[in-house]
Amino acid sequence: MNAQQQVPLRVPFDYVIDSVVPLNGATAPPRQFDEDADFEWVMTVVTRTSPLLTVEVIDGATGRVLMSNPVNIDNFAGTAQLPFPLVEPYVIARSSLLRFRFVDTSGAPNTVQLVLRGYKLYPSNAPAQGASGLIAQD
């Protein structure tokens, strides 16, 4: 490891996306990431009223969609007991914006809470300072 490379201080953090999807309708709540630290996305968990729900993740900065088609919610996120691990954590830069587009096909209002579980990355030598620059890089 490069001696100049900072080792991040990992603070557990959950980014929560709450939405009530109308029956057979769609919502696309944005999620703005805090500007104090980069976020290391490690696991995904969800609760929902019905599994008849799809999700699409869109990068707000580029408009890039992270999937070729909407993914059924139970194929995208697990539960707190059995979370879906990304295998390789993904670092989201601070102040980024992701948009989550939910579509319900259950025929009833669907209350969903999607949680991106991971760690905020602070400089370990000055955690109060925040992430002054990208501190997690290869």
Added chain:
Amino acid sequence: MSVWQKVQNAGLPLRHALGLWLTHRKLASAAYLPSAQNRQALAGTLPYWYVIPYNLAARQTFEYRVVTSKNFYLLAIMGDSNVGAAAGNFRAQIFDAKRKLRFSDRGVNFANLVGNAQGPAFERALYRFEPLSPILVRVQNVDAAPNSGQIVLYGRVD
């Protein structure tokens, strides 16, 4: 493991080991997940989900093709069915059309092929689809009832 401790995994600086952690298996879960050497290729990649939706009448076969835009590293296969994975009497077969490779010699029963997000069917070693590779999936419904759902190939792109 304390989150305040520095991660000690050799060759994986600054990446948290919980990314590999399966709660219902051993911490390292080495038997089920790509090795550290394999995961080196994933540094700096973007998560991506290739989705194969299907809607099959009774005893119908369906082929779906999706083309990768960049290198795609397959990590896990998930899926669902409206009749349930265990009861659903249908099969799927996956091909890498660019390399003319197939991932099974015949259709694999759904319950033997896919998991879901709570228990994904992880690949033990990474498989890389080259850029502009058509991924061909053939789904066979051998049941006398209609069947719909999707197969999801989770992985990373450059």
